[in-house]
Amino acid sequence: MPPRSFPHEWRRLLSLTCAALLGVAGAHGEEASDLRGVTLCLDGASVQVKVEEMPSARAAQVQRELASALTQSLTSTLKRAKVRHQVRPSCEGRRGLTHLQAEVRYLNPRTYVGFGDPAYSYQVALRVTDPPASRPGLAQATGTAREFQAAWSDIHSEARTVRAFAPVVAGWGEETVRDLVLVWRRDNPSLAERLAQQGPLTLGLLGVGVGTLIAGAGLWWRRRRSRA
Helix, strand or coil: CCCCCCCHHHHHHHHHHHHHHHCCCCCCCCCCCCCCCCCEEECCCCEEEEEECCCHHHHHHHHHHHHHHHHHHHHHHHHHCCCCEEECCCCCCCCCEEEEEEEEEECCCCCCCCCCCCEEEEEEEEEEECCHHHCCHHHHHHCCCCCEEEEEEEEEEHHHHCCCHHHHHHHHHHHHHHHHHHHHHHHCCCHHHHHHHCCHHHHHHHHHHHHHHHHHHHHHHHHHHHHC
């Protein structure tokens, strides 16, 4: 007799139960990211929301509200943090293509037991991609890419937390954008930040150089005045 497999819904329930027991809510991918010299590109498809297992009218409302909140969070946070970005009609094939996606599924208590009702599973993912066609010659040949990826996932029970799920999902979206800001600023430091990263010897030599230039300029000015 061939081995029996778990029904699809039971396999889904098992994975959700494991996630709940382990308290899965994590971000992944920031350490491997590389955004040096990248200008982020945003377009009308940069924010996408997918809602499952809800009545169509309710799903459409949730989709609109979450998409609006995530779009506002993405654009305002990047602008406030002075992250270099551009908004275009289409970013397809361009370097720095940015996507913020959220997926929400209603956990029907008839299938998903033990989470309370209402409860939802969700995932929020933020990606910055570097299509091969957009890379400079050497980077394209070596496969070097400028990319970022972070994702958060969890199960939220409104019955247990007495909190609506939509603001929670939007909050994790904002958190992933903050992760992106940190990585971009790490890889694109300002002049002041670069100087702050230098050691005492480098700063000392720089100070000597600047002092020498100032002294030389002062000497040149005095000589010019004495000849006048």
